[in-house]
Amino acid sequence: MLAALKAHVGTGDARTLPPVEKWNPTYCGEAGFEILRDGTWLHEGTRITRERLVRLFSTILRKDEDGETYLVTPVEKIRVKVADAPFLATRVDRHGEGRDQTLVFTTNVGDVVTAGPDRPLRVSHESGEPRPYVLVRGRLEARVLRAPYFELVEWSEERDGKLGVWSGGAWFELGAMA
Structure with missing residues (x-):
């Protein structure tokens, strides 16, 4: 997932958003991602403390018509639980x-x-x-x-x-x- 993401986003500080709305990958299920009401990101119950990683993941978030929020790459779609707003x-x-x-x-x-x-x-x-x-x-x-x-x-x-x-x-x- 990270390799595909880096290919579309790059590694610099410029805020470039990948075209997640154009991607239609296969749904892969859940991988333990959650965004709490206070903005804290968790993976399998553990806080993600690397701010750059959270910012990177935020660029591939998408909320679909089904009301669910997903991390999306050209090849994967993983559900993210969101307590309020992402x-x-x-x-x-x-x-x-x-x-x-x-x-x-x-x-x-x-x-x-x-x-x-x-x-x-x-x-x-x-x-x-x-x-x-x-x-x-x-x-x-x-x-x-x-x-x-x-x-x-x-x-x-x-x-x-x-x-x-x-x-x-x-x-x-x-x-x-x-």
Whole structure:
């Protein structure tokens, strides 16, 4: 698996993403991979401590229509258990203000994503408290951590009794006014 991955990704620091959405390998089952809610990657119950390895694996993640997340190479497809979202948005930067602003999120694995119509920001309220997510790529989302979420609330505007933010010309609702 690693040899095929290195052939498509390379070994440098440049963030090149392989075309996992074009690959259709045979499903190989499970290999004990899991991503915990706090972003920790496990293999057979043991934490993967090499950050470069986690970042490398993150480039070949894909969430399929069946709702499952997989590590995908041109020749293998292995299921990964994901407790919440596979990535964490650890930072948000704002460029501009109001309708003209863009919100740029940085994830724990080095992805940089600008929220907008193609990369929406959504907030789930299923657990009784807001749980925000931003689409990173494909069907893969990053859960926005508390500190960046509070920044979003600070930058929010009220519209029809609800708080929200603009990014990339799109309005994203954060929740109802308290």
